[in-house]
Amino acid sequence: MLCIETYWKDAQVCRCPVCNHAFERRPDLKVNTFISELASNVLSLKAKDFDTWSAHSLQASPGAGVLCGICTDTPQEAIKSCVECQTSYCDVHLAPHHLAPGLKKHTLIEPVASLEGRICEEHNKLLMWFCRDDSALLCDVCSSSRHKEHSVVPVERAYDEKKNLLEHTEGKVQRMIQERLQNVVKVKESVKLSKTETEKVTASGQKTVEQEAGGVISESLKNSVSQLRTTLNKMNTDIQKLCDRSDVSNKATLRYMQQYEVNVLLDPDTAHPLLMISDDLKQVRYSMRSGWLANQISNPSMFTEHLAVLGNRSFSSRKFYFEVYVGQKTEWCLGMAAASVQRRGSLSRDSRSGLWAMWFLENKFETFNSPDELVHFGKVERIGVFVDYDRGQISFWDTEAATLIYSFTECFFTEELYPYFNPLLRIFSFCATLHADSSISP
Template sequence: MSFCQTHLEPHQRVAGLKKHRLVEPMDRLEDRMCKKHNRLLELFCPTDQVCVCLLCTVTDHKSHPVVPLKEEYELKTAQLGKIEAEVPQMIQERKQKIKEVKDRVELSNKVADREIAIGGQVFTALIGCVEMCRDEFNQTVQEKLKSTEKQAEDLIKELEQEIEDLTNRCSEVKQLSHTEDHLHFLQTFRSLKDPPPTRDWTTVEVRPPSYVGTLKRSLDQLEETLNMEMKKLCDDAVLKRVQQYEVDVTLDPDTAAPQLILSEDGKQVHDRGVGKGLPDNPKRFINYLFVLTRQSFSSGRFYFEVQVKDKTAWWLGVVRESIDRKGKTTWTPETGYWILQYTKDQTTLRDVQSIYLFSRGRASPQGDFTLRSRLKTRLHGG
């Protein structure tokens, strides 16, 4: 029960009432009472995670450890503080994840738009090839038809000419048959005795043009054209896709072998043929005519182009930062090299086993190559 100050006085004076446990006034006191024993809930059972009264500890929770509410409150308060500190971090992490998801969706939209654009170009070009082959096929059929029509037209003209000649002869014969002048009859008959020259038309016929194999030849030509165009278009599409990872690189003079000359902008290198006294540098190559770029890449994808001119041999690729630059070594991934090598009209991808590559047509010093590698080690553009 709740008491005012006047009714509370006996609890502070009468010996029997002094034994009652008093607490500060509170709202909804009935919710703080044990429903079973009608005693104040002043203990906590960690086993069942419920608040209990003193009688509960000797009945339903007899075998359970219990602690005062204050002790459990302090424990839970500490846990709550930890949760309170963790929740904002969790919220921030989820906001960051939302941003990542949105960024991915935006990137996906851009990639989809780019792919649709590239695909549209490819399919438009392929449709153009199909239409061109269709037009060529139609033209071939029309030309065959025109040839047949021309043949028939010439035959008809010839037949009409013979009909006209024979009709004239028939008129002359009929007219002569009615003359009674013996001399005229005999003189004219001599000229009518031999018929005019005519063709034997029994074996002459106009056959419809044959289109056997025409469609197949057109389809074969279409297939060949499409294959060529698809390869070209796909190569162009791949190149465009790869070029999005383009990086701007410049050559590092501290790494250049003594025989090499670099341009001021670091974009060109030439072989002087003889070495030049240069200060010793741990980065510099000694035994190989190599030079690295200033820029390095530790992860991700990157793309750069190199133009090779007037060279009978060249090397191009990427290397690990940790390669030996003073001694001699084999150029393999195990030693830190991923290299395209051109020598004697032959281009080789240096690996554990050499792989021979060829540019469009044949291998050449100016060949067009794309080298794609996904490397987990630290790399320097070479």
């Protein structure tokens, strides 16, 4: 603004440097507060991004996909990595480290990929600490020597702190986007109304001028319409940029959760008698086998009224993730169940049920414990379920669109959790994909 004011100060005619329009009198310049505030918030968010280390690589699941560095024929899965050798070993090639006196002193850790990138170049020890003062990764020697007066925390804790900060910042940005979108809707309505009125005035003025002055059109009216269109187009562009940034953030979050993917099979002993489990224990469907009901009702682990089945493994700590492919099925319920969930008789749809699940019916999502309360809308084919047991969080994602459907937060888990699947009373099949390589069709 200072630049153009200086330019007009010495000019004989005030002319716009963009459209070259000449003003009869010098216009009053104003700051576009919406765009200015939006730019400031985005720049502030960028300044808080991670810049010194990759949190995802540090938090990778131990042993996930790490192969023995010594095997020559078919590489076997590594069971340990040696800090001094900077190599991962299978159970066969690890034997010398247990037998040779010189190798017994080596430091063995859970198998990790790219071990050389996690070793201190100065002391040849594993980088296990993070200095908050210098924003640097440290080994045991670094943390106890020149960084001993600094604020030093384990890498895992530093990662959680930065992740929480990023989630908090992303939440603020999402709220800001919603507020701006609401304001833009109001602006669009105002612009639309102004445009309609302007077109009426323009048409009326054009008719009058054409009759009186040979069809000369008012330049001021044409310029007003042009300026309104330019402003609206710029707002649409800015909003699209914010939406694109949100999509990138969601995809990164989903990729982080998929690091904790586990392979869970269905437990036939818990299945309702009218459910059919596939031979590979990865698919379940409804089957009208009423004659079989009487022979199976005595099993104490099965569900007797809810058409449900549980996964074959439980979880009581840390993080884990699995995916379920529901295809075109129009009704289903899935999530997590407490070990003490009611198996016999009816299951009440309230907070005492011991279920943290999503209920889907004809494009509408609601939680099992809050019927008739819409939390999401639309069709999905593959659901990702992420559980952070220690933080009391269960999240449901549309993996195809990388969109969060709903999250249970601030839950207080006191017992083991099991994956829960319910195809409900529809004739279409419902198949549970419990690891990424499976495929399902209704």
